[in-house]
Amino acid sequence: MVDPRVGRLASVLVDYSTGVQPGDLVALSVALPAAPLAVELYRRVLEAGAHPQVRTGVEEEVGILLREGSDGQLDWVNPARVEDLERADVHIAVEADVNTRAHTGADPARQARRARAREPLLKRFLERASAGELRWCVTLFPTHASAQDAEMSLTDYQDFVYRAGLLDRDDPTAAWAELGERLRGLAGWLGQKREVRIVAEGTDLTLGVEGRIWIPCAGHENFPDGELFTAPIETRVEGTIRFTYPATFHGRRVTGVELTFDEGEVVGARAASGEEFLQEMIAMDEGARRLGEFSFGCNDSVQEFTGHTLFDEKIGGTVHLALGAAYPESGGTNRSALHWDLVCDLRSGSEVYVDGELAYRDGRFLDGVL
């Protein structure tokens, strides 16, 4: 018997998140362990009168390529996936790991090479999305591997995942719409501001945001969701930030990351562990040393750190910064093959000033800020 929440998740993704319409070409990129969700998504897409196209991913395939592939093979981009990207009206991606650390032993330089080769895909994806030609959503299907990262049983982790998606509510879609309303209000207010300053233990970072667009995220492109982001001005980030949570990228974990910025560029990068990987990633290309995103996590149904960005960056009371590519719709211009989110918990002993005024303390916007 399939967990009934899998069917509810599929319905929300198809009907609410991506609003699938009759005749849409819907690419379903699904990691094989998420087969139960693939079946439910396929069913809902058919019900919506659209054309589901399933693309499965096999985690081990990437591992084999990273270990054994030649440079030419690492650089190869599958023309069929380019075609998918050009043709799809909707793209729903489902991650599901059997082993979240399978690529830990891979050579970071080779990982970076593969990511660079695939950058045009990412860029084109973001272009079509921001032009409104492609609706997309990324989600995660709970597996033992992700539960293990979260230090939970699979059952507890499933509860965590579906609660984070508000799927325990009577009407998940209404709950997401309500959160969206609140975030739109905040986005309008922040859109008038010039500067955000974050102060916490080990952190004093100022970001220029004048003229940038704040994007409220309420379950359309990420699921679960709940954040409010923009792209800081590429040359106007100053100071230091210490990330409280470990940062995971392509299956590798880096802890105790501390970054110092000058004129928007990373001029100091340290990590308690995984520093070599951190250095390799920020040396990937020109844009990897600059921020592409700054965001407030606003999902109060996500409270615990679970080692997965999709959830961690949404924790109500956190902020996150991404090194690398910006989302064009936020007005950012930074380009990179990298987009690496790093999360900082602000729920205790922290303050955020907006244009010099205290607007947020200990993980919450102050009452009356709007």
Place this chain on the structure above:
Amino acid sequence: MTDPQVERLAALIVEYSLELQEGQIVRIDGLDVAEPLGLALYRSALEAGAHPYTNLGVTGLVELLLEHGSKEQREFISPVQRQEVETIDALVTIWAEANTRSLSRVEPSRHAGYIAAHRQLSNRRWERIFEGAMRWCGTLFPTHAHAQEAEMSLEEYERFVFGACHVHEDDPAAHWRNVSSSLRARAEEFGSVRELRIVGPDTDLRLGVEGRSWLAADGRYNMPDGEVFTSPLETATEGEIRYTFPAVYHGREVEDIRLRFSEGRVVAAEAASGDAYLQSLLDMDAGARVLGEVAFGLNYEIDRFTRNILFDEKIGGTMHLALGSGFPQTGAQNTSGLHWDMICDLREEGEVYADGELVWKAGRFLAEPAAEVVESGVRG
């Protein structure tokens, strides 16, 4: 740890069946349950310098599409699929099911419509194969479902499958090159035959084959393999045939089929079970009542019926005749959305006459092909 037999099968397909070259794009198709062989093929293709990618489907989706999809959805071919057929250099189809009967309750006309629509893609694929623009190989990954069909344990079935592929030989590719020589010699010898007559229990069928080319199925398009075949003349088949083995088409079984032909077309057909399905397939289109293939099964490692055409049609000592589309490279004219192989066991009482001369008895050719022909087969 991957079963070493799986790795050997993958290496054989990459090296021998597809002869993959550096820089070629190879897609590996199958369902999720084929993942171990999919990955082994991926690795072998990567070693050969190619650009492989797996295209593994999720079990249960076709069932959903056929049951719940509208006609437009069922017969939809995406522009991406059309494009892919043009760009890949090689394709491996791994047949592997979690349940070989999951389509048994689908309404036959819905299924037939789906197959006919997707024929656009496979027709284009075959065109490219015949132009020499791409390679294809179909193979099987053993699952419990296939073992169950074969009435074996999975372990026995694995032994059967890998045995039929000869992956235990010191050099499996060399074995298949030898098989290829001998099959090509036989095919060349048959090229001068005008008429075949098949005689067996409730069977006396004459087929015209004059001017048609016989081909050797030598492990390039299928692994395992082992047959020689042609497409008979479309208007010359006369007489009747009774198929001793059940005929399976897309997971549905029809038992004890008897067909009567006149001037090349099926004029009477009956089956002990599955008769409605048989009739609906015969009515699929104009070409469905005409034979598209006649073949000798010559893989004597395959010694029993396992309800899977990949193996059954190669059982050493059988013949099979397929209704529907022919093979253009043999000179065939018949086109159809159908290609349904039906197998006739000739190992006990069968006789085959070529232009009136007995050439095959009880499942064996009476003579080896002439030595000089073997030589030319090697060169070919």
